[in-house]
Amino acid sequence: MSEDVLTGGKINSVTRRGNIVYRTGGPWVPAVHAVLDHLERQGFRHSPKPLGVDDQGREIISFLPGESMIRPWQPVMFTDDALVQATTMLRELHDATHDLILPPETEWRGGPAGKTAGQVIRHGDLGPWNTLWEGERLTGLIDWDFAEPGPPLTDLAQLALYFVPLRGEGHWRECGFPRRPDFQHRVEVICAAYGAFGPAEIVREIVRLQETAMAEITERAAEGRYPWTMFRDNGEVERTSAEVDWLWDTLPDLFPGPS
Secondary structure, eight states: OOOEEOOSOSSSOEEEETTEEEEOOOTTHHHHHHHHHHHHHHTOSSSOOEEEEOTTSOEEEEOOOSEEOOSSOOGGGGSHHHHHHHHHHHHHHHHHHTTOOOOTTOEETTEEOOOOTTOEEEOSOOOGGGEEEETTEEEEEOOOTTOEEEOHHHHHHHHHHHHTTOSOHHHHHHHTOSSOOOHHHHHHHHHHHHOSOOHHHHHHHHHHHHHHHHHHHHHHHHTTOTTHHHHHHTTHHHHHHHHHHHHHHHOGGGSOOOO
């Protein structure tokens, strides 16, 4: 049986043969697969099953049904229900990994790191493009390459950044909203569904996350590390800086001024 190329990803080569998916591998795969094994044991329903590495060094995982939510979005994404589904899935992920113990030398895509008290395993790339949907039902979360230990608020902020979305006037139009979103309401829906953080905490964490991302792109691209070289060359630092400026200018009611 031949392999079919799966489209949509910008970083990895991804193909499918039947119910098996092959993805570009790397030294982070054992850690990611340990997390996916743990999630399966915990009954988390949205992640693929890890199946090892092939003789080409490619990651092997199970195929998950559903359609990736790429822009322009399907109508469900403009609803509160989609935000609740995504946030509930994230809370289940965090609850399932809160007590997972990992050694400090564990190798992630971003480098070696252990897991400390209060941390969870972050998905690390929580955009709608990495969620799978069957009609109006969220069925899967894919592309775990950037998974790593971290505070739950950081993952929640990333979800809000991409699902609200909080990325500028042009971005919500590209998503296909029929009118300007009620940003504050959509952040509040996420807060209520997760149950631990308020809007001001989330928005401040978005800014911190974006500033950290810009610094990482600059530093790791200077070291010649992929995919950060691609991010730099694609103008990601400049776009992210513009998004942060827009956030401060547009949403003052969600948080106190910059400190």
